Amino acid sequence: MESTRMINGTSVHQESRKLWQYLASISACMLVAGVGTALAWTSTVLPQLASADSWLLITEEEGSWISSLLAVGAIAGALCSGSMADKMGRKKSLLLLSVPFLISWCxxxxxKIVRLLYIARFVVGIGVGAGCVLGPTYISEIGEVSTKGTLGALFQLFLTVGIFVAFILGSVLNYTMFALVCALVIVLFLITFYWMPESPVWLVSQNRRQDALAALSVLRGENYDPKQEVNEMQKAAEASAGRKPSIIETAKDPVNKKAMVASFGMMFFQQASGVNAVIFYTVMIFKASGSSIPPELASILVALVQLVMSGVAALIVDRAGRKPLLMISTSVMSVSLIALGYYFHQKNGGNDVSSLGWLPLVSLIVFMVAFSVGLGPIPWMLMGELFSAETKAVASSVAVMLNWSLVFVVTKMFPTMNEELGSDMTFWSFAVVMAAATAFTYMILPETKGKTYQEIHDELQGGAGEARPLKTVP
Structure with missing residues (x-):
């Protein structure tokens, strides 16, 4: 692989290897797989605990709190993660996140009582929220411009891997073995990530130039000269020296304000799409379609669709671009939700829907495919691409807090919306939100494909945003 630089107006090609960028990102994403297992744990365990022969019988209300307390913990985890990452470094902070995960599984x-499960879910939520900030931050800071999209898509891919594995294991293992395997995922993360390099961006911000050079030598390969890249990082660090702006101070800067609107907006639309409500409704939709597939298998099939399409997204995002994928994703999701709403409108109106038995199943699969290639992974990438080094931690923390707050709100409100508005109007409401997301993407979102932060900054500032060669000195 080659990286092109300009020295005294002459093109110079440097050989840059991508292997360790992928290895470090995959290792970091093992923690994200742990996030996926934590999210999906309730899907298979709560029905066991609610059954009449359960060793720890829980009510429906207790089950809802076991599910939703993770989101509350995630909000708290996101709040403190930014300052922790700036003080301790990305690598140490990520390693430290294994503690709440392991405490929770223990x-x-x-x-033996429900309150311990409440505590466990809140504690793991802390690790989940912080991991959603630190994972994308670390990955965005170790990757080259040419790999940022693919590396960023690994976050969503490994999240779906964790969910898929949890659905399968939860259906074949007992309660104790399931928890042990989930804990082993975190242990595997610890074993592999301990050997990975620290973020060179953070090392430069701490005046540790030699350590940054060593980290880049690992991440780019022995034949790559990292000095110019470190020089660029150092210029950015010096420009922001001593500046650790609050979110209010960050919002006062016009460029950062545009970045926040874009990033926070996509985080809002990701959860306001109703994706968690649709997943929650999976079993009912499969039943409504007349399918004889068991609910457990239905959940596995939906998770498999997410997993496969998240892998596709990782392969195409650096070729197709962020904006086109997001516009296709949100518009197709809107059409799918309209179709779901139409089915339930006909069904609830007493009409014969036997000829439409295929519609809910197809709509659900199309919805998850569209989500997985666009609105699922890309908001997490944008969080790492739109903000400068000094604003990334605090802005990412707020973005993740917004995301998990909406997870909590949408999950809690969905049953009420379904009861008060009807399932048809509920899905149509989500469809309107997705149509708005398409318009928002077209009018507000900058294209970040193949661009350095400076080029993105220039575009947000109102420049052309055209890619320019990087000038270096010998």
Whole structure:
């Protein structure tokens, strides 16, 4: 692989290897797989606990709190993660996040009362929220411009891997073994990520130039000269020296304000799409379609669709671009939700829907495919691409807090919306939101494909945003 630089107006090609960029990102994403197992744990375990022969019988209300307390913990975790990453570094902070995950799984293993499960879910939520900030931040800071899209898409891919694995294991393992395997995922993360390099961007911000050079030598390969790249990082660090702006101060800068509107807007639309509500409704939709597929298998099939299409997204995002994928994703999701709403409108109106039995199943699959190639992975990438080094931590924290707040709100409000508005109007409401997301993407979102932060900054500032060669000195 080659990287082109300009020295005294002459093109110079440097050989840059991508292997360690992928290895470090995959290792970091093992924690994200742990996030996926934590999210999906309730899907298979709560029905076991709610059954009449359960060793720890829970009510429907207790089950809803076991599910939703993770989101509350995630909000708290996102709040403190930015300052922790700036003080301790990206690598140490990520390694430290294994603690709340392991504490949670230990509590789940020994729980004899429901309150311990409440505590366990809140504690793991802290790790989940912080991991959603630190994972994308680390990945965006170790990757080259040419790999940022693919590396960024690994976040969503490994999240779906964790969910898929949890659905399968939860259906074949007992309560204790399931929790042990989930804990082993975190142990595997610790074993592999311990050997990975620290973020060179953070090292430069701490005046550790030699360590940054060493980290880049690992990430780019021995034949790559990292000095110019470190020089560019150092210029950016010096320009922001001593500046650790609050979110209010960050919002006062016109460029940062545009970046926040774009990033926060996509985080809002990701959850306001109703994706969690649709996943929650999966079993009912499969039943409504007349399918004889068991609910457990239905959940596995939906997770498999997410997994496969998240892998596709990782392969195409650096070729197709962020904006086109997001516009296709949100518009197709809107059409799918309209179709779902139409089915339930006909069904609830007493009409014969036997000829439309295929529609809910197809709509659901198309919805998840569209989500997985665009609105699922790209908002997490944008969080790492739109902000400068000094604003990334605080802005990412707020973005993730917004995301998990909406997870909590949408999950809690969906049953009420379904009861008060009807399932048809509920899905149509989400469809309107997705149509708005398409318009928002077209009018507001900058294209970040193949661009350095400076080029993105220039575009947000009102420049042309055209890619320019990087000038270097010998």
């Amino acid at each position: 509590l789940i293993l020994v729980a």
